[in-house]
Amino acid sequence: MKPLSTNAKMRIAPWAAVIILLVVWEGVVRLLGVPQYVFPGVIDTANALVNYYEPVGLHAWQTFWTTVIGFLIGVAVGLGLGIVVGSSPLMYRACYPLLVAFNAIPKVAFVPILVVWFGIGTVPAIITAFLICFFPIVVNVATGLATLEPEMEDVLRVLGARRLDVLLKVGLPRSMPYFFASLKVAITLAFVGTVVSETVASNQGIGYLMMSAGSQMRMPLVFAGLITISVMAMVMYQVFAWMESHITGWAHRR
Amino acid sequence: MTTATVANQAAPDAAPRAASGRPFVEFDQVSLAYDDSGNAIEDINLTIHQGEFVAFVGPSGCGKSTFMKLCTGLHGPTEGTVRVDGQRVVGPLKITGMAFQNATLLPWRTTLDNVMLPLEIVQPHRKRLRKERQAYRDKAMRLLETVGLGAYADSYPWQLSGGMQQRASICRALIHDPELLMLDEPFGALDAFTREELWGVLSELWEANRFTVVLVTHDLREAAYLADTIYVMSARPGRILEQRHVDFARPRDLELTYTPAFTDLIHDLRGRIGAIREGRTE
Numbered sequence: 001m002k003p004l005s006t007n008a009k010m011r012i013a014p015w016a017a018v019i020i021l022l023v024v025w026e027g028v029v030r031l032l033g034v035p036q037y038v039f040p041g042v043i044d045t046a047n048a049l050v051n052y053y054e055p056v057g058l059h060a061w062q063t064f065w066t067t068v069i070g071f072l073i074g075v076a077v078g079l080g081l082g083i084v085v086g087s088s089p090l091m092y093r094a095c096y097p098l099l100v101a102f103n104a105i106p107k108v109a110f111v112p113i114l115v116v117w118f119g120i121g122t123v124p125a126i127i128t129a130f131l132i133c134f135f136p137i138v139v140n141v142a143t144g145l146a147t148l149e150p151e152m153e154d155v156l157r158v159l160g161a162r163r164l165d166v167l168l169k170v171g172l173p174r175s176m177p178y179f180f181a182s183l184k185v186a187i188t189l190a191f192v193g194t195v196v197s198e199t200v201a202s203n204q205g206i207g208y209l210m211m212s213a214g215s216q217m218r219m220p221l222v223f224a225g226l227i228t229i230s231v232m233a234m235v236m237y238q239v240f241a242w243m244e245s246h247i248t249g250w251a252h253r254r
Numbered sequence: 255m256t257t258a259t260v261a262n263q264a265a266p267d268a269a270p271r272a273a274s275g276r277p278f279v280e281f282d283q284v285s286l287a288y289d290d291s292g293n294a295i296e297d298i299n300l301t302i303h304q305g306e307f308v309a310f311v312g313p314s315g316c317g318k319s320t321f322m323k324l325c326t327g328l329h330g331p332t333e334g335t336v337r338v339d340g341q342r343v344v345g346p347l348k349i350t351g352m353a354f355q356n357a358t359l360l361p362w363r364t365t366l367d368n369v370m371l372p373l374e375i376v377q378p379h380r381k382r383l384r385k386e387r388q389a390y391r392d393k394a395m396r397l398l399e400t401v402g403l404g405a406y407a408d409s410y411p412w413q414l415s416g417g418m419q420q421r422a423s424i425c426r427a428l429i430h431d432p433e434l435l436m437l438d439e440p441f442g443a444l445d446a447f448t449r450e451e452l453w454g455v456l457s458e459l460w461e462a463n464r465f466t467v468v469l470v471t472h473d474l475r476e477a478a479y480l481a482d483t484i485y486v487m488s489a490r491p492g493r494i495l496e497q498r499h500v501d502f503a504r505p506r507d508l509e510l511t512y513t514p515a516f517t518d519l520i521h522d523l524r525g526r527i528g529a530i531r532e533g534r535t536e
Contacts, residue, residue, distance in 0.1 A: 151354045158326045159375040160348045250362045
């Protein structure tokens with residue numbers, strides 16, 4: 001066999017890591033003889049996925065669109081707030097401590113409040129997803145705007161540019177790499193928010209599926225739920241990574 | 255040293271020979287303090303004539319950049335008045351182009367689009383740009399060609415060398431035909447050969463269009479080679495210690511920089527600045 005080129009190795013590496021993880025997982029479970037209702041192996045989990053593909057699919061779809069809506073609200077609010085916070089040092093100083101304090105609150109603590117306000121179901125899940133994911137977007141957009149070189153601003157201001165001109169011509173394009181980087185983080189966080197809320201207060205979605213399967217000791221199904229969430233989050237992450245490299249390719253020169 | 259002696263030094267030579275134009279930039283008793291820590295520049299009196307090429311030299315921290323801000327209206331004076339073209343300066347002047355040590359090109363725009371950026375801001379170009387895009391593009395291309403960047407119009411800034419980026423930056427400063435070009439150590443980060451090459455590029459552009467240039471620099475050879483008038487500034491608070499006219503015939507050639515007259519001038523200026531750095535003003 002020919003030795004692999006560096007390029008090929010780079011392509012194979014992530015898949016190899018996944019396969020190694022699966023092998024170790026199955027190996028540990030078998031070697032230690034852990035019962036399926038405590039810690040199912042890869043094969044049991046895969047079986048559960050295949051056997052219950054329909055309910056898993058339905059709940060996954062519920063979790064997916066709930067997450068996406070929460071995420072989109074998070075993007076809108078995060079972008080807006082980021083622009084406000086980042087475009088003036090005064091606002092930056094004023095808002096930053098509040099944002100940090102808010103971010104430190106475990107978002108799961110909001111779920112009971114949201115249930116009182118909106119009842120159980122999709123709405124609290126959307127809001128939890130939104131609450132958990134907008135912070136990195138705000139911080140990144142604000143940072144992107146606040147780190148604008150003063151000379152760059154002078155070049156435009158001396159020409160009579162208004163604040164909006166500076167924002168549109170320089171500030172926003174310049175903070176786009178920061179923005180897209182934050183989207184990758186935000187989408188995965190949004191999944192966390194949705195699932196947390198579904199676990200506590202819903203009768204739909206992967207979170208609910210795992211909760212109810214767990215209470216019946218059907219661990220392979222619980223693990224099937226875990227795998228489904230990670231796959232969805234990973235795919236969405238890749239989507240935004242792809243968008244990032246295509247829209248702000250100038251920031252990632254090779 | 256007192257204001258009187260400054261005036262005495264400047265007086266015998268007050269009418270610049272090289273610049274025949276009308277007074278264009280006038281500073282009258284101008285001081286600026288950013289905060290309570292004292293004046294950044296103090297008691298500046300000077301007149302720059304239209305079409306004149308002036309250079310400011312001085313130790314670092316002498317308020318050269320502050321001077322640029324006052325000149326372009328980015329900052330107002332605490333005392334005194336700044337007039338440009340007879341008008342008192344109260345806000346940013348749209349007749350100005352600026353270039354800095356850092357080329358500050360936008361990395362997401364091609365060289366051509368970077369050069370055209372001011373046209374998207376400054377009236378009346380801003381209004382006309384959409385309709386007459388092609389005409390403006392042609393103009394930008396011509397400008398890029400004069401500085402030898404014609405082939406790089408569609409390249410991104412990171413594909414250009416430092417010298418090329420600086421050429422593009424100067425093109426951007428000139429695209430809207432400014433009457434006043436402000437250069438804040440534009441060649442400071444370049445290697446000696448590239449710097450000398452760009453001196454040539456800049457003089458050619460200036461010879462062709464005769465805009466007024468204010469060049470802030472640390473490089474005395476650069477100042478002497480390019481300028482009609484050199485102002486020597488003191489350490490903070492920045493004052494003008496000396497106004498020196500440079501009479502070398504134009505167009506100037508790099509050979510000039512090796513003539514005794516030129517080296518004497520540099521030597522003399524160097525002595526002045528060395529004295530300022532050590533805290534002696536006489």
